[in-house]
Amino acid sequence: MERIPILKMGRFLLVTIQVDMHDRLALQLQDDLTNRIVKEGARGVLIDISSLEIVDSFIGRVLGNIAAMSRVLDARTVVTGMQPAVAITLVELGLSLPGVRTALNVERGMELLQASFDEEALATQEADADPQG
């Protein structure tokens, strides 16, 4: 069966969507990612959509679901590389991807994931050092 590959990079999972996805494929990605987050104990998911020529309400919903599910599983999601024409169309369609963090490109997306991971690690350390606080 056709699948979108998921790469592991340290504590993060990396996906680049390079095909025009039919709906089943998008749902498959949603399932696969959720399973991999648990299996790898991943703390972040980066989804690059720079090759996607459209994001319609179905794909938008799948991206939102992935972000929500990963949050529940203690991982952050960032969607990167949205083309300007896609962004304009999405907003006009009425979709603002609530709950989905975005970054302009993969590099910035990785920085964003790393920063939120570091922040959380620091907060955990501080809480451990000062159990009264």
Added chain:
Amino acid sequence: MLIRKDESRPLRTEDDVVFSRQAVRSWAVELGFSLVDQTKLVTAASEIARNTVVYGGGGTVRMEQVEDGIRRGLRLVFEDRGPGIPDVERALQDGFTSGGGLGLGLGGARRLVNEFHIDSRLGEGTRITVVKWK
């Protein structure tokens, strides 16, 4: 309105939705639509084609290169012989969904094109016509 060229394609499966998106894209490119307008039209086509497959039980899409005076555009006609839409006004409202979507499908698609028309008869089927002018 003058039809300069037309082509029909089947819309039976999810893969047909993908193929129809690609066909609409290439027709929009041929007509010289801007990238933003291409994207809007393809996105609208995707929403309506999914509706035809999922709720209409499959059907067809006809693409027409149309001309009206000096205007040129692309008209898409989606037809199915499904159950029909009981309340068209409601189906066009944001947030309305009878399936797994966000409920932005038809209402959202209407905002992405210049003309949008639904003709639906209960028990007979649905025809959705959209036009994007260049």
